[in-house]
Structures are given as structure tokens and as C-alpha cells.
Amino acid sequence: MKFTRKAAAQWKGTGKEGKGHISTDSKVMVDVPYSFGTRFEGEEKGTNPEELLGAAHAGCYTMQLSFLLNEDGFTATHLHTDAKVLFEDGEITTINLTLTGEVPEISADKFKEIANKAKEVCPVSKLFKAKVNLDATLK
Template identity: 90%
Template sequence: MKFSRKAEAQWQGTGKEGKGHISTDSKVMVDVPYSFGTRFEGEQKGTNPEELLGAAHAGCYTMQLSFLLNEEGFTATKLHTNAKVHFEDGEITTVDLDLTGEVPEISADKFEEIANKAKEVCPVSKLFKAKVNLTSKLK
């Protein structure tokens, strides 16, 4: 399978005082604001690259895990992944994936094995040179 997806960002002004907008071709995000404040100071009105990377990683990882579970004969009732992206001194240093899953008839060991395999083969995990940590729980 081969495809491309597009997103765009626009920016006006300096790095600290300027402001920008991010949009996706799917129109799920249209002119969503981002700024120095939303990225580095915790302002809530807008987004930032690290938050978007976290969302992309959580979504990709969770879908990858679902595929791998299916390959092993399991179907998840529910999978929930939080991704926390750590930024330090101008670099994304770590991504923490926190997974909770409900998967009928799977052992905790098998769930952890498949969860770790998903972390290794997830396309977004491969994209990061940062260390990717995973915590998983089976309900």
C-alpha cells in the first residue's frame, strides 16, 4: 500500500511574538492556531507540533496494535493509548505510550508481547529517533 497525506502550516511574525495556523487536507483541522505560547507556555487556545505528534503516534500505534492482535486471532473490545511527547533543550527526547486494553481471551504476557511488537513496527514509532517507552495494562 502506498499513499501520501498532506497538512500545512502558515506563520507570520517572529518566532516568539508571531502566530500561525495549521490545517489538514481532510479538513479535520482548519486554520487551528498555534504560537510560541501554545507550544512553550501551556496556553490552551491552539495546538503545537508536539501535541500533534502525540496524537499521530497514539492513533498509529493503537491501529497497528489492533492489526497485530487480529493476526494472532484476537479482537480488542477497547484499546486506549495516551502519548506524552517530552521536549527538552530543543529536542524531542522521549515519547511515553500508556496503553490500556480490553481483549477477550488473551493472557497478560501475550498482550504485552503484541503491544511491544506494535511499538517496534508502528510507522510513527519508526519515525522518531527519540526513545519510545510503553506502559500497557490489560483489563
């Protein structure tokens, strides 16, 4: 399978005082504001690159896990992944994935094994040179 997805960003002004907008071709995001404040201060309404990377990682990882569970004969009734992206000293250094799952008839060990495999093969995980940590809990 091969496909391309597209997003665009525009910016006006200086790095600190300027403002921009981010949009996606799917129109899920249309002219969503971002700025120094939304990225580094968390005070304004809008988004930031790290938040978007976290959302992309959580979504990709959770879907990958679902596929891998299916390959082993399991179907999750619920999977929830939080992704916390740590930015320090000008770079993304760590991404902490926190997973909770409800999967009938799976052992905790098998769940963690498949969850860790999903972390390794997730296409978004492979993008990062940052350390990707996983904390997986089966309910």
C-alpha cells in the same frame, strides 16, 4: 499500499511574537492556531507540533496493535493509548505511550508481547530517534 497525506502550516511574525495556523487536507483541522504560547507556555487556545505528534503516534500505534492482535486471532473490545511527548533542550527526547486494553481470551504476557511488537513496527514509532517507552495494561 502507497499513499500521500498532506498538511500545511503558515506563520507570520517572529518566533516568539508571531502566530500561525495549521490545516489538513481532510479538513479535520482548518486554520487551527499555534504560537509560541501554545507550544512552550500552554496558555493559549491552539495546538503545537508536539501535541500533534503525540496524537499521530497514539492513533497509529493503537491501530497497529489492533492489526497485530487480529493476526494472532484476538479482537480488542477496547484499546486506549495516551502519548506523552517530552521536549527538552530543543529536542523531543522521549515519548511515553500508556496503553490500556480489553481483549477477551488473551493472557497478560501475550498482550504485552503483541503490544511491544506494535511499538516496534508502528510507522510513526519508526520516525522518532527519541526513546519510545510503553506501559501496557490488560484489564
